[in-house]
Amino acid sequence: SVILSDMCPSVSGITTKDAALSAELGMRALDLAVGCAASPHPVGDQGERHLNDSNSDPDENGVLKPGGHLVIKLLESEDVKEFSQICKPLFRKASWLRPKATRSSSREIYLICQD
16 A cells, blocks of 8 residues: 655745645645544553554544555655654654656655555
């Protein structure tokens, strides 16, 4: 199971605005994939999160199957650093990729989350 988010906002040329919009789209993709696991929310009595509770709302768990992968395109900025911090506990591996085919002037970067 893979979710590939190749979304990008209409670029205005205002770096901070474009980066913020890109981060918002990236967060929406992450929320779709893992649901509330990406957002701070209440934990159980023992401190565990109930992500696989069969009685929970499907939106709460997201649509990505266990062991699935998520790829998110973002515009490089200070805001994207927090994506790694959010994704690392949710996936076995979270790493950044800037494809060789990307133009040198482009700020596009991909966050690849595995398992």
